Amino acid sequence: MLLLRLKSPILSQNSYSFLLKSCIARKAVEPGKQLHARLFINGIIFHDFNLATKLVNLYSICHSLTYAHNLFDKIPKRNLFLWNILIRGYAWNGPYESAFQLYHQLLDHGLDPDNFTFPFLLKACSGLSAINLGKAIHNRVIKTGWEMDVFVGAALIDMYAKCGYVNESRLVFDNIMNRDVVLWNSMLATYAQNGHPEECMKLCCEMVFQNFMPTEATLVTAISASADLGAINQGRELHGYSWKLGFVFNDKVKTGLVDMYAKSGNVKIARVLFEELREKRLVSWNAMITGYAMHGHAHEALNLFKRMLEYSTQPDHITFVGVLSACNRGALLDEGQMYFDSMIKDYCIEPSVQHFTCMIDLLGHCNRLNEAYRLITEMKVTPDSGVWGALLNSCKIHGNVELGELALERLIKLQPDDAGNYVILSNIYAQAGKWERLQNLRKVMIERNIKKSIACSWIEVKNKIHAFVCGDTSHPMSDELYEELEKMGEFMAEAGYIPNTSPVFFDVEDDEKMEMVNGHSERLAIAFGLISTPPGAKLLVTKNLRVCEDCHVVIKLISKIKKREITVRDVNRYHHFKDGICSCGDYW
């Protein structure tokens, strides 16, 4: 950049070329603009295609799309390379629509998109979640014969993944014979991002089996999948595998491990790894803060947040989801309100539905139901099912029938087929002794043919995931498992336990009801865990719905009688049972 400071107005075109190349390498847009001005004054710019191209490239890399596009428009003869770098700029930074405008212009000019154009266009589709556009581009890919290209393929896989079309992703993946590691990674990410962690793990094994060397992205994706599965042993294996492959000092892999250990209930190990990070980036802070929040360690989460600010790391909207849900778990109303205000005022973050959900949950937690409702009415964003669900849940805990009815009314509009909401209101009615309303609600459910979704819980034992549905007798160890449950029942009866059958929704006789509660999937998974692990071993069970109230009581007792730490991760939160107490403080 020394040359820039020289007074001499005349530089050779080679020198300009060299300087621009250096600007591109450093992403230095300001010196580039100065060079642009000189080129303009000297009248060189429009005669030297090479220099103009370099400038468009620089602007495009540096998010200066307006500059890039203006210059692009003035270049008389444009080649595909020039179109591609401008499309790339829009694909990376938006507005994505501009990428498609350029694409159509390109076609109008009689040019054919190539294996560079397609990945950029597909990236823009991913950004817009525009499946129809994506499919149209896919057709064009097939027509122009680029479908076997790994770059195009990976972009197609990602586009379908971001639009939620997992099967289409897989078709693209299966269709390409000469795969490379990124193509595998794209497919792994598709499964991980779309809630198919088991498929992700399976494919990961296949990839290794086919002698592909995992990369940083492979491990990050696989670790996040095992975090979503709550598969601690698989996660530990991946941890060991990272050692073997030399990724153990890699901060991105390590952040994945922090998330994985936190989600599987090992917050302490997560913290140790977090402290080992050489560079603590925003994602790492967020993983640790949300990890603490999930497990109800409100003060640890907030202390870490304060430390993050001392490190001058700017929090983002995800950090505040963690901070606010930490306040919620700790019933810290004043702090929660303070952070919510600070997020808006000090950090200029527009509260999202998630932030509002945290606040409504928090107000509800503290029995400020009317304020919670008022907040919903004042929200600038449209309240979704999470928001009304939080209100409904708070109404159940504090026995507010009227607001509960209102919340359900809104929920029915948003999720007409979700039985869970009806069940919560029916529980509110049952608790309040409103039997007539309860009967009416049941009638409505029957009329609308709303059925409770099948509850499923799973537990990982010796690296294998064992899944149980409600009343399941299909497991090979089913007999032993029910025997264990029966034995537990005797112990619990001695401890004064009386089954609470109110969560059982169907009209059935009492002893039948008992059996149904007894056969709840979380109990089956825990019973299986008890008989297939050594005494004292921790258990982690994951459930697709909320833990039922009776099971919550029972698991507390089991943790005391069997001297076991049991973690249940239900659809909303974690419950840590130890010595007869649950970390949620019976609020969930």
Place this chain on the structure above:
DNA sequence: GTAGGGTTAG
């Protein structure tokens, strides 16, 4: 005479 696909936190 150049560029590109996959990566974690909610």
